[in-house]
Amino acid sequence: MSFEPITGRYINITVAGRAQRIYVEMAGEGRPVLCLHTAGADTRQWRHILNDAELAAGHRFFAFDMPWHGKSLPPHGFETEEYLLTTETYIETVLAVADALSLEKPILAGCSMGGRIALQLAALHPERFSGFIAIEASDFQPAWYDIDWFHRPDAHGGEMGAALVSTNISPHAPLADRWATLWMFMQSGPGVFRGDLSFYTKDASLIERLAMIDTSRTPVHLLVGAYDLTCTPDDAKRTADAIPGATLAVMPELGHFPMSEHPQAFRPYFMDALKRIG
Amino acid sequence: MLETLLTMQKRHNASPHILRLGRLFCETVLIEVEDQSFYLQFRDGQLISVTPGPSAKTSWRFALRTDRQALEAFWEPLPAPGFHDIFGLVKIGRGRIDGDILALVKNLRFFKEFMALGRPAANGEQPA
Numbered sequence: 001m002s003f004e005p006i007t008g009r010y011i012n013i014t015v016a017g018r019a020q021r022i023y024v025e026m027a028g029e030g031r032p033v034l035c036l037h038t039a040g041a042d043t044r045q046w047r048h049i050l051n052d053a054e055l056a057a058g059h060r061f062f063a064f065d066m067p068w069h070g071k072s073l074p075p076h077g078f079e080t081e082e083y084l085l086t087t088e089t090y091i092e093t094v095l096a097v098a099d100a101l102s103l104e105k106p107i108l109a110g111c112s113m114g115g116r117i118a119l120q121l122a123a124l125h126p127e128r129f130s131g132f133i134a135i136e137a138s139d140f141q142p143a144w145y146d147i148d149w150f151h152r153p154d155a156h157g158g159e160m161g162a163a164l165v166s167t168n169i170s171p172h173a174p175l176a177d178r179w180a181t182l183w184m185f186m187q188s189g190p191g192v193f194r195g196d197l198s199f200y201t202k203d204a205s206l207i208e209r210l211a212m213i214d215t216s217r218t219p220v221h222l223l224v225g226a227y228d229l230t231c232t233p234d235d236a237k238r239t240a241d242a243i244p245g246a247t248l249a250v251m252p253e254l255g256h257f258p259m260s261e262h263p264q265a266f267r268p269y270f271m272d273a274l275k276r277i278g
Numbered sequence: 279m280l281e282t283l284l285t286m287q288k289r290h291n292a293s294p295h296i297l298r299l300g301r302l303f304c305e306t307v308l309i310e311v312e313d314q315s316f317y318l319q320f321r322d323g324q325l326i327s328v329t330p331g332p333s334a335k336t337s338w339r340f341a342l343r344t345d346r347q348a349l350e351a352f353w354e355p356l357p358a359p360g361f362h363d364i365f366g367l368v369k370i371g372r373g374r375i376d377g378d379i380l381a382l383v384k385n386l387r388f389f390k391e392f393m394a395l396g397r398p399a400a401n402g403e404q405p406a
Contacts, residue, residue, distance in 0.1 A: 144369065145383075155384045163386035167363040171356050226359045229369045 006050045008071075013096040015067070016089055022097060023071035024064040028056030031130075032106035033274070034098060035063040036114025038136075038257060039200055040150075040161055040193030041184040042070025045111065048263030049270065059274065062106070064097050066090075068192045070184075083195035087203050090117045091124065098128060107277050109133040109270075112231065112256060113200045115222075119239070122220055123209035131219040131277030133270070136228050136256045138235035139210060139242065143201035151191040158186040161193045168256030170227035172265065181260040207242075215245030221273045222246060225254030247276065279311055279346070280330060282353070283318070286395040287325045293395075297323040300388035305381065307389070308341035311349055323388070340377035342393075348372035353396040364393055 005027040013020050025043050027050040035046045046063040049055060065072040068083055094117060098106060108129045110118035115137025122132045145164060150157040162185035169178050185193065213220060220243055224236035233250045240248040251258060251269050258266040290296055300323030307318045308331070315331035317338060329336070344352075344367055351361035360370035367373030375382065382389060 144365075146379075149380065149383050160383050160386060163390060164365070164383070166387075166390065167365040171362045227362060229360065229363070229366055 004051050005053070005056060006047065010071075011064075011097070011100045013093075013100050015093045015096055018075045020067045020075055020093070020096075021073055022064050022067070022100075024062055024097070024101065025050060026060065026062045027051065028058075028060045030058040030060055032101075032103045033059050033061050034094070034101075034103060034106040034108050035061060036094065036108070036110030036117065037063065037066070037069070038112035038114060039196030040165070040188045041181075041257075041260075042066075044070070044184055045181070045257060045260040047260070048267075049259055052267065055267075055271065055274070059107075062097075062101055062103070066093060068189055068195070074189070083191050085113075085196050085199045087117070087120055087199060087205060090199065091120060094121060095125065095128065105130040107131050107133065107274065109135065109273070110137065111135040111259065112137065113196055115231075116200060116206060119213070119220070119243075120206055120209065122218055122243075123206070123212040126214060126218040129218055131221075133221050133223065133273045133277070134239075135223045135258065136225060136231045136236070137222060138231045138239045139207045140204040141201060141230060141235060143197065144230075147194045147197040147201060150197070151194040156186075157190055157193060158188050161185045161188060165256065168228050168230050169261045170225060170253055170255040172227075172253035173255065173261040174264075177261050177263065181257050184260075210239065210242040211244070213243045213246070215243060219277050220246040221276045222248040223258065223269050223273060224248065224250055225256060225258050226250060226252045227255035230256050249273075279314055279349075280316065280328070282396050283309070283316055283328045286392065287328055289395045289399065290325045290392055293391075296388065296391050296395075299323070299391065300385060303385050303388060305339040305385075306336065308338040308377075310341060310343040311346050325392070338377060340375060340379065340382045342373060342375055344373040349396075352393070353398075355398050364390060 008025045037045045042065045043063040050061045068074045108118045115134035118132045118134045150161045162182040222240045240246045309316045317329045317336050319327045360366045
């Protein structure tokens with residue numbers, strides 16, 4: 001029998017006074033790196049990075065499913081509530097997971113809404129981390145779609161969500177990885193993608209906080225795919241320009257889910273990002 | 279343009295998985311390319327006719343409006359950023375989607391896979 005290097009465990013944390021059972025995957029040895037998935041998806045987006053023997057030789061990677069996502073159940077009482085993620089809840093969740101895992105100043109790597117929250121943490125809680133890799137992340141984007149499309153009784157939100165986000169996947173992505181990436185959106189629980197997008201498309205609080213980020217203490221490196229139409233290279237550049245000392249790399253053959261949609265093309269950029277954090 | 283759409287029609291109606299995706303889709307879709315318009319009539323997923331317009335008498339559920347150069351770029355095997363997706367065309371200002379957008383979104387994978395049939399086939403056959 002030959003197992004992949006990734007192991008999965010559960011932790012129990014409290015967020016906003018509520019018990020949350022969180023699924024965590026981990027692999028590797030060395031410097032801790034905490035990885036955040038995008039809206040409407042889960043930890044599986046990081047499968048290739050966590051299984052990368054060379055990267056895992058110097059880093060201990062952790063990735064967790066946000067509550068309501070993947071194998072992390074919604075909290076007790078979810079059946080009567082509307083899921084709407086907020087910046088505050090997201091920040092508290094990331095910090096609670098880092099505490100539960102006893103992570104000592106990990107590098108924080110987040111994609112899309114995970115990249116947005118990485119930049120929020122870079123501004124508000126830099127002392128908890130050693131650096132930030134913000135992937136497909138920007139200060140703010142209003143929705144170019146109606147988020148209510150993705151939670152309706154007469155259609156499958158997951159199938160619609162997947163069809164919409166395919167807009168942001170590069171045509172260079174291998175088919176197997178493209179469809180594995182889309183499958184996660186198809187599997188997303190009812191209303192979860194919408195609830196993630198609600199915060200992502202409505203909370204503009206990061207804009208004025210970007211100048212608070214001190215990259216001399218905690219480096220910030222942004223990565224953006226040329227095929228990302230949700231966070232375009234222009235959006236990422238505008239964001240990087242507002243953070244003194246932040247660096248940016250544009251990945252010409254990648255889209256909004258680079259670590260999942262085209263892991264081979266993403267790998268050198270991520271490796272470079274880890275080196276830059278130093 | 280008509281030849282390409284007719285080639286796409288043949289490929290579409292010979293693609294069981296696309297027909298399965300669209301099995302409940304019974305709508306007319308307008309494709310407008312500069313001054314040319316085409317009405318695509320789908321029934322139970324099958325594309326039963328491609329009719330050149332204009333036709334004031336033909337109603338449609340949603341429309342994709344773009345220019346010839348943009349559509350040719352969309353049909354490249356590896357399109358440039360923005361030209362790789364119908365919403366991409368809209369985002370870069372080279373396309374417009376009108377009508378019942380929700381009807382499109384409910385059938386988005388089906389319609390996107392139909393539109394992609396204008397790209398060169400795996401066997402090397404080039405669409406007109």
